[in-house]
Amino acid sequence: MMARKRKPGLSERHRKVLDVLEGFHNTNGFPPTIREIGQMAEIPSTSLVNYYLKQLQEMGYIERESRRSRGIRLLKNAAGEVIQQVQQAAENVQRQAEAVLRIPLAGRIVASAPAPVPGSDFNYFDEESAVEVARSLLPGREKPEELYALEVQGDSMIDAMVNDGDIVIMRRANEARNGEMVAVWLADKEETTLKYFYKEGRRVRLQPANPTMQPIIIEDPRHVQIQGKVVMVIRQLERPVSRSAAPLAV
Amino acid sequence: MMARKRKPGLSERHRKVLDVLEGFHNTNGFPPTIREIGQMAEIPSTSLVNYYLKQLQEMGYIERESRRSRGIRLLKNAAGEVIQQVQQAAENVQRQAEAVLRIPLAGRIVASAPAPVPGSDFNYFDEESAVEVARSLLPGREKPEELYALEVQGDSMIDAMVNDGDIVIMRRANEARNGEMVAVWLADKEETTLKYFYKEGRRVRLQPANPTMQPIIIEDPRHVQIQGKVVMVIRQLERPVSRSAAPLAV
DNA sequence: ATATAACACGAACATCTGTTCTGTGTCAAG
DNA sequence: CTTGACACAGAACAGATGTTCGTGTTATAT
Numbered sequence: 001m002m003a004r005k006r007k008p009g010l011s012e013r014h015r016k017v018l019d020v021l022e023g024f025h026n027t028n029g030f031p032p033t034i035r036e037i038g039q040m041a042e043i044p045s046t047s048l049v050n051y052y053l054k055q056l057q058e059m060g061y062i063e064r065e066s067r068r069s070r071g072i073r074l075l076k077n078a079a080g081e082v083i084q085q086v087q088q089a090a091e092n093v094q095r096q097a098e099a100v101l102r103i104p105l106a107g108r109i110v111a112s113a114p115a116p117v118p119g120s121d122f123n124y125f126d127e128e129s130a131v132e133v134a135r136s137l138l139p140g141r142e143k144p145e146e147l148y149a150l151e152v153q154g155d156s157m158i159d160a161m162v163n164d165g166d167i168v169i170m171r172r173a174n175e176a177r178n179g180e181m182v183a184v185w186l187a188d189k190e191e192t193t194l195k196y197f198y199k200e201g202r203r204v205r206l207q208p209a210n211p212t213m214q215p216i217i218i219e220d221p222r223h224v225q226i227q228g229k230v231v232m233v234i235r236q237l238e239r240p241v242s243r244s245a246a247p248l249a250v
Numbered sequence: 251m252m253a254r255k256r257k258p259g260l261s262e263r264h265r266k267v268l269d270v271l272e273g274f275h276n277t278n279g280f281p282p283t284i285r286e287i288g289q290m291a292e293i294p295s296t297s298l299v300n301y302y303l304k305q306l307q308e309m310g311y312i313e314r315e316s317r318r319s320r321g322i323r324l325l326k327n328a329a330g331e332v333i334q335q336v337q338q339a340a341e342n343v344q345r346q347a348e349a350v351l352r353i354p355l356a357g358r359i360v361a362s363a364p365a366p367v368p369g370s371d372f373n374y375f376d377e378e379s380a381v382e383v384a385r386s387l388l389p390g391r392e393k394p395e396e397l398y399a400l401e402v403q404g405d406s407m408i409d410a411m412v413n414d415g416d417i418v419i420m421r422r423a424n425e426a427r428n429g430e431m432v433a434v435w436l437a438d439k440e441e442t443t444l445k446y447f448y449k450e451g452r453r454v455r456l457q458p459a460n461p462t463m464q465p466i467i468i469e470d471p472r473h474v475q476i477q478g479k480v481v482m483v484i485r486q487l488e489r490p491v492s493r494s495a496a497p498l499a500v
Numbered sequence: 501a502t503a504t505a506a507c508a509c510g511a512a513c514a515t516c517t518g519t520t521c522t523g524t525g526t527c528a529a530g
Numbered sequence: 531c532t533t534g535a536c537a538c539a540g541a542a543c544a545g546a547t548g549t550t551c552g553t554g555t556t557a558t559a560t
Contacts, residue, residue, distance in 0.1 A: 005558080006506060013507095028315070029323040029335065030280045033547060045509045050549075065278070069319040069516065069547055073279040085276065100349050100384050132384035134350050139488045158460055161411050161485070181487045210408055233485040235411070237431045238389045256536065263537095283517060295539045300519075319517055319546065 010059075010078065016041040017052050018061060018078040031072040098135060103169060105129040106148040111156035114185040115192050115227040117172065118148050131167055131234070138169075138231065146172045147231065150183075159208040160194035162233055168194070169232035181209070181230040186216075187223045194230060260309075260328065266291040267302050268311060268328040281322040348385060353419060355379040356398040361406035364435040365442050365477040367422065368398050381417055381484075388419075388481065396422045397481065400433075409458040410444035416485045418444070420478035431459070431480040436466075437473045444480060 010018070020040045024032040032040070038049045053072065056062045065071030074083045107116035131149040138147075152166045160181075162168065168183075176182045176197040184206065185192050195206035195216070204224050206216040218224050260268070270290045274282040282290070288299045303322070306312045315321030324333045357366035381399040388397075402416045410431075412418065418433075426432045426447040434456065435442050445456035445466070454474045456466040468474050 026335065028321075030320050033319070034549095035547070043508090045511095046548080047510080047550080048508060051507080067515080067548060069283070070280050071278075071548090085279065099382070132349070132386045134382035134384055136382045137484070137486065155461055158411065158462070161408065161413050163411050163459060209413060211405055212408065230487045232487060233483075234387070235483040236387065237480050237482060284519095285517075293538090296518080297520080297540080298538055301537080317518060317545080321518090 013041065013043065013052055014056060014059075014061075015078045017043075017049070017056065018074070018076075021062065021072060021074045022077045022083070025074060031070045031074070033070055100132050101135050101138065101144055101147070102130040102132055103144075103147050103149045105131055105167075106150060106170075108153045109150040109157075109168065109183065109192060110153045111191050111193065113192060114225070115150060115170075115183045117227055131169070133169065133232070133234075148172070148228075157194050159210050159213050161209040162194055163235060165235070167234040167236075168230055169234070170228040171231050173229045174226055176226055176229055183227040183230060185225040185227055186218070187225060188218075188220075192227070197226070263291065263293065263302060264306060264309075264311075265328045267293075267299070267306065268324070268326075271312065271322065271324045272327045272333070275324060281320045281324070283320055350382050351385050351388065351394055351397070352380040352382055353394075353397050353399045355381055355417075356400060356420075358403045359400040359407075359418065359433065359442060360403045361441050361443065363442060364475070365400060365420075365433045367477055381419070383419065383482070383484075398422070398478075407444050409460050409463050411459045412444055412483055413485060416483055418480055419482040419484070421481050423479045424476055426476050426479060433477040433480060435475040435477055436468070437475060438468075438470075442477070447476070 017037060020037050021031060024036065024040070034046050034049045034053070037053075038044060038046060041049070043049050043052070053062065053064060057064050061074070061076045063073040063075060065073075076082055104118065106118040109115045148170050150168050150170060152162055152164060152168060155164050157163075170183060173182070178198050180197050181194060182197045183192060183194055184197070193206070195208060198205040198207060199221075202219070202221065204218045204221050206218065206224070208215065267287060270287050271281060274286065274290070284296050284299045284303070287303075288294060288296060291299070293299050293302070303312065303314060307314050311324070311326045313323040313325060315323075326332055354368065356368040359365045398420050400418050400420060402412055402414060402418060405414050407413075420433065423432070428448045430447055431444060432447045433442060433444055434447070443456070443466075445458060448455040448457060449471075452469070452471065454468045454471050456468065456474075458465065
């Protein structure tokens with residue numbers, strides 16, 4: 001004759017014990033004793049607490065160190081969530097913090113003036129004006145210190161497929177390789193523009209991103225001052241905040 | 251007559267005790283007893299361990315619960331770093347995890363076919379094809395489940411200032427308010443396009459983002475099928491990985 | 501109905517653990 | 531040299547703590 005089987009899963013008291021274990025450790029920094037568990041979970045006998053702890057151990061919710069006071073390690077809580085060790089948690093914070101890069105917003109880029117380039121003493125921790133970009137979106141090799149952001153002002157760069165209000169992520173550079181998009185100051189025209197850069201012999205060809213438009217050929221390379229390379233363009237159609245007054249967070 | 255004063259700061263044994271406290275708690279999940287500290291820090295007498303613990307408590311490195319076994323909370327380690335409680339650490343992880351949103355890449359958008367819209371059973375946890383975007387870049391009110399990403403294929407959307415290879419972040423929607431940019435399928439022309447949406451009486455005006463281009467007027471609203479709203483456009487000039495084969499991480 | 505396992509209570513016990521007390525040696529300032 | 535704070539050792543003790551044993555109750559499969 002078969003006797004009754006224990007129902008699978010956690011009973012009310014199992015759950016209570018796990019809650020006590022989690023709460024106690026969170027507030028005190030160390031696990032409770034059997035008697036403390038009994039008091040908080042309203043289980044009057046130490047042997048009964050031990051009885052439940054044994055079951056929780058078999059079910060993989062806790063680990064116990066035999067004969068050691070407070071020798072209980074919580075592995076999963078009542079909700080089944082895995083409990084992290086402090087060390088692991090710290091590592092996770094570290095890893096997650098690296099997932100986002102805060103790129104300083106150095107200013108605005110307009111056609112009528114050279115593009116701003118932050119100096120080496122630029123305050124990178126200006127909380128008010130930074131653009132947050134997931135690191136996975138950026139080329140891994142970058143040094144984050146070389147990156148800065150500019151907000152585009154005006155419609156003058158539509159031939160580069162860049163609109164008023166767009167944010168361009170730039171990398172410091174004074175020269176470029178063929179095929180890279182750069183911000184250039186054209187000294188003769190007194191104009192800033194975003195173009196694909198091609199050095200062809202002595203002259204420089206600046207190709208618009210819009211394939212329907214014609215390139216600019218500059219015979220004297222001294223008239224082409226490279227302000228930085230364009231790494232990314234971000235356009236927010238539905239702004240988190242009002243357009244230009246509040247800090248831009250991307 | 252003045253007797254000698256204790257040197258300020260931590261002695262070798264202070265440091266040793268703190269190291270033991272940190273290491274023991276990291277490996278066991280609970281603090282050591284006085285005798286365990288003594289063994290590991292090579293301090294033979296319990297009273298001497300107690301003597302040092304008292305000093306560390308006065309210096310603010312630890313907290314002690316009187317008369318409780320293992321009643322030691324580490325506040326700062328030997329390097330002076332503040333030790334986080336498990337709960338705090340978990341909250342930090344939580345907060346940091348929320349800083350980045352993984353948006354599923356639902357497919358490609360081309361002019362010649364309706365834009366893909368993921369079904370409600372879409373697998374959001376497809377690790378291979380997701381775009382990571384900092385939450386601060388997105389409008390806060392969004393339900394993340396409503397967002398998906400599309401990669402633009404072809405040059406057909408240059409009038410929307412969107413280029414081949416760009417990534418558009420979309421939000422599910424079947425209708426739009428005036429001024430919002432939407433992806434629409436034009437049933438009569440059999441064409442997908444990105445335009446600013448304006449309902450004017452019975453007819454619909456679709457305005458290109460490029461201000462130099464002319465709007466499309468559609469007299470029969472049934473020919474305009476809204477596939478989704480455009481929330482953001484991301485253009486990566488220097489790709490982290492090869493253009494289309496590998497997973498896109500933004 | 502009845503055997504059996506699950507659930508429950510309380511007491512007893514050996515050990516663990518924090519605390520305290522006494523004592524010793526060292527070392528620098530007076 | 532004296533003095534007194536500091537560093538250290540060992541022992542003793544009261545209370546805390548995990549464990550075990552005996553016993554009783556309850557629910558369930560047969």
